[in-house]
Amino acid sequence: MSESKLQIKTSNRGNILVLSVAGSLDALTASQLNQELKARIDSGTSKLICDLSGLEFIASAGVGTLLANLRAAQTAGGNLVLCGLRREVLDVFELLNFSALFKISSDVEAAAHSL
Amino acid sequence: MATRQLEIQCALTELEVLRLAAREFFGECFDNSVDLNRLLLSLEEVAANIIEHGASLQAAAPIEFEFFKDERSVRIVISDRQPSFDPTQKTQPDLQEHAQAGKPRGLGIFLYTTLMHTEYKARSGGGNVLTLTRSLAES
Numbered sequence: 001m002s003e004s005k006l007q008i009k010t011s012n013r014g015n016i017l018v019l020s021v022a023g024s025l026d027a028l029t030a031s032q033l034n035q036e037l038k039a040r041i042d043s044g045t046s047k048l049i050c051d052l053s054g055l056e057f058i059a060s061a062g063v064g065t066l067l068a069n070l071r072a073a074q075t076a077g078g079n080l081v082l083c084g085l086r087r088e089v090l091d092v093f094e095l096l097n098f099s100a101l102f103k104i105s106s107d108v109e110a111a112a113h114s115l
Numbered sequence: 116m117a118t119r120q121l122e123i124q125c126a127l128t129e130l131e132v133l134r135l136a137a138r139e140f141f142g143e144c145f146d147n148s149v150d151l152n153r154l155l156l157s158l159e160e161v162a163a164n165i166i167e168h169g170a171s172l173q174a175a176a177p178i179e180f181e182f183f184k185d186e187r188s189v190r191i192v193i194s195d196r197q198p199s200f201d202p203t204q205k206t207q208p209d210l211q212e213h214a215q216a217g218k219p220r221g222l223g224i225f226l227y228t229t230l231m232h233t234e235y236k237a238r239s240g241g242g243n244v245l246t247l248t249r250s251l252a253e254s
Contacts (some may be wrong), residue, residue, distance in 0.1 A: 004232075005131065012195075015128060023116060024131060024134075026127075026130050026159060026163070027127050027159075027163035027166070027167065028127035028128060028130055028131075030219075034219070040132055057134065057152070057155070057156075057159075058157060059160060059163065059223075060160060060219065060220070060222040060223045060226055061157045061163065061219070061223075063222070064218065064220050064221075065219055065221035067214065067217050067218070067219065068217045068218070068219040070217065071216075071217030072217070087148065087149055088149055088152035091149050091152065091153070092152075092156060092226075095226060095229065095230070096210060096222060096226070097152075097210050097211075097214075098210075098214060101214055
């Protein structure tokens with residue numbers, strides 16, 4: 001399996017922002033996702049979905065970035081929901097006992113219903 | 116026992132190179148992708164910590180890796196020339212407190228010391244040598 005650096009595509013679903021995150025979320029690329037999420041939350045978007053179905057690898061820096069922005073979204077009155085996690089990616093959240101902190105859905109449709 | 120040696124520059128852009136090399140070398144050792152990913156994750160966390168702490172040093176030296184595998188275990192030896200740091204002596208984080216505060220960093224050592232048997236020794240002439248081992252019977 002080849003790995004690639006991070007790609008982020010955004011789309012809107014009503015008042016929900018969907019970020020499709022693909023590639024590798026590691027100590028190099030976590031800041032890229034953090035900038036994108038922080039800018040959106042700071043500008044008033046508090047309901048967010050991160051579609052991780054294209055994410056091949058996540059390190060603790062990536063989990064930490066999602067956690068910090070989950071808290072920011074909740075503070076702003078919204079939430080950050082994850083969906084489409086591969087087994088390897090979900091395993092990292094479970095190793096840290098963080099999987100229960102996030103709403104984790106199978107796909108974008110289910111994630112949008114949970115927000 | 117099969118071996119491979121690898122050296123990377125002290126830069127975060129090298130992490131992907133490291134993961135690809137490790138995936139290629141260790142891929143056949145594991146029956147499932149989760150166990151392979153746990154090894155790649157451990158390696159990533161060690162390397163990222165060394166690189167991030169080394170980034171403040173002028174002309175940080177390259178980091179050396181040795182991969183070993185046989186039918187019973189996998190082993191990675193990581194050698195650097197940075198100031199002495201023994202991660203096995205570091206207090207583990209309180210995960211609940213970490214989660215509540217939404218801290219973005221500080222979990223790498225917890226991950227690799229949980230997933231891999233970790234041994235530290237000071238490097239002759241200055242620096243650190245970290246050895247990560249995992250029995251394949253655990254997979």
